[in-house]
Amino acid sequence: MKLKIFFSLIFFLSITLFAQSAKLNEAAPDFKLKDSNGKEHSLSDFKGKIVVLEWINYDCPFVKKHYNSKNMQSLQEKYTKQGVIWLAVCSSAPGKQGNFSTDEINKRSKEHGAKFTAYLIDEDGKVGKMYGAKTTPHMYVIDKDGKLVYAGGIDDKASTDVEDIKKAKNFVSSALDEILSGKPVSVQSSTPYGCSVKY
Numbered sequence: 001m002k003l004k005i006f007f008s009l010i011f012f013l014s015i016t017l018f019a020q021s022a023k024l025n026e027a028a029p030d031f032k033l034k035d036s037n038g039k040e041h042s043l044s045d046f047k048g049k050i051v052v053l054e055w056i057n058y059d060c061p062f063v064k065k066h067y068n069s070k071n072m073q074s075l076q077e078k079y080t081k082q083g084v085i086w087l088a089v090c091s092s093a094p095g096k097q098g099n100f101s102t103d104e105i106n107k108r109s110k111e112h113g114a115k116f117t118a119y120l121i122d123e124d125g126k127v128g129k130m131y132g133a134k135t136t137p138h139m140y141v142i143d144k145d146g147k148l149v150y151a152g153g154i155d156d157k158a159s160t161d162v163e164d165i166k167k168a169k170n171f172v173s174s175a176l177d178e179i180l181s182g183k184p185v186s187v188q189s190s191t192p193y194g195c196s197v198k199y
Contacts, residue, residue, distance in 0.1 A: 007029055008017075012045045017149075020130070023133050024084040024151060024189060025029075025038050025148070025149065026146065028051075028146065030044045031126075031130065033089070033121060033122055034101075034120070036118075036119045036121065038102070041120060046085045047146065050083070050084045050143060050176065050180070051085045052141055053141075054087070054138075055090075055100030055133045056089065056136055057097060057194045057198065058112075059098055060136045060194060062193065063137055063138065064160070065165070066137065066165070069165055072154075073113050073114055080115060080117060083189050086117045087120055089120045089128065090105075090119065091199060092123070092197070093123060096198035097195075102121075109116060109131075129199070134192055135193055135197065136174070136195050136197060138153075138192040139152065139171070139192070141172060141175045143185075146185050149179065149188060150175040150188055151188070151192075153169060153190045153191060154170065154171065155168035155169055155171060156169045156190065159194035
């Protein structure tokens, strides 16, 4: 009897873990995280909205490329003005690069002029691992139906050179423009680049 319960539990856990893995063209896994102001957010809070998830680490040179150039903030502002929810997610563990106090996060976000909806703190890395986030930045786009329709790099120029931004094809803006105009996303995945997520 105990053995039967044990195997039932293992089966249940495997189904649960499987169900929580983000997959393209399937429902994006729900999660609940607090932001840098202590407010709790769930993905399900934004049902019916387009959502961008941006994995972030302010000390990563690749993130600095997109923030020091104002590229990321310009994208955030452009699309949040059109009703898109933009969530920056930090999965850096305590003591690792990118893990800051909430005061430091808010200070840096203000200095950068960040325009995201919220900066979410994922210290135990559960949400990052659920989505398979490997780099900072690693970008995800979820459509109004709650399906994951893009996962990968912000663009096709895997460098820290600010000058490359002008020459790059931005996959996130392309995906968002297509969704907003009622078209299917033509490029749904790409290889993410940046610093490794500091789990």
